[in-house]
Amino acid sequence: MRLSGKLAIVTAAASGMGRAGVERFVREGARVAAIDINADALAALVEEFGDSRVTPVAADLSTPEGATESIDRAVAALGGADILWAHAGMPGPASVENLDLAAYDKAIALNVTAAALGAGRVAPHMRARGGGAIVFTSSISGLVGSMMSPIYSAAKWGVVGLGKSLALAFAPDNIRVNVVCPGLADTPMKVGFTGRSGDPAEAAANEAKIVSAVPMGRLVKPGEVADAVLWMVSDEASFVTGVALPVDGGFTAR
Structure with missing residues (x-):
């Protein structure tokens, strides 16, 4: 098993890619602290995988207190930390015209600030164990611009920069830092990008437009x-x- 004996923390762990990550980490031998705002969905995770393998930590990572205290609780429950997948994020406003600053601030807080605070909080615990691995979730929108999601794109470019910078800063401590950059995925958050107006026809048209630009011709699956x-x-x-690794069916290869 590739993660035998490892202690892992996953944020936004109760659905989509994060949930798939919990499943794989547990399958490969890790104990996982699963952080999410949805306490009921976390309870379902524990019921499926067992409380000896998954510890639920309910928290709102869009607040500084939630972002830091959730890591503290996760580390305390696990007895340390070897792995952090900082996966939490949200689409944010669709336009800079008449920008809703409250929505903007929340998007930056969840996409960027929570990742930075989480990494800063977990790094000393990894250092104490001789090293570790941190992965941030960015997006293809963190590698190329997004006309539908400019604030999300700006935030995810920031996540890529954060990951590369911390890779340099933490290398002497044997803490590796990488970034995963998914394409549009078939997850509950998908409609937040494709159907902002609430019109199902618009969502379908936008999804078709995105898929048409993917050389492999489909959306990415959470498990991938x-x-x-x-x-x-x-x-x-x-x-x-x-490394900022695209998982995008070739979208950013153009």
Whole structure:
């Protein structure tokens, strides 16, 4: 098993890619602290995988207190930390015209600030255990611009920069930091990008437009992103740090 004996923390763990990551980490031998705002969904995770393998931590990561205290609770429950997948994020406003600053601030807080605070909080615990692996979730929108989601794109570019910078800062401590950049995924958050107006026809048209630009001709599956992250946090990637890895069916290869 690739993560035997490892202590892992996953944020936004109760659905989509994060949930797929919890499943893979547990399957590969890790104990996981699963952080999410949805306490009921976390309870379902524990019921499926068992409380000896998954510890639920309910928290709102869009607040500084939630972002830091959830990591503290996760580390305390696990007895340390070897892995952090900082996956939490949200689409944010669709336009800079008449920008809703409250929505803007929340998007930056959840996409960027929570990742930075989480990494800062967990790093000393990884250092104490001789090293570790951190993965941030960015997006293809963190590698190329997004006309539908400019604030999300700005935030995710920030996440890529954060990941590369911390890879340099933490390398002497044997803490690897990488970034995964998924394309549009078939998850509950998908409609937040494609159907902002609430019109199902608009959502379908936008999804079709995006798929048409993907050389492999489909959306990414949550498990495909989780598989990439599993590799990045495993010893198989022991000399890989500072990488922003697209999982996008070739979208950013153009």
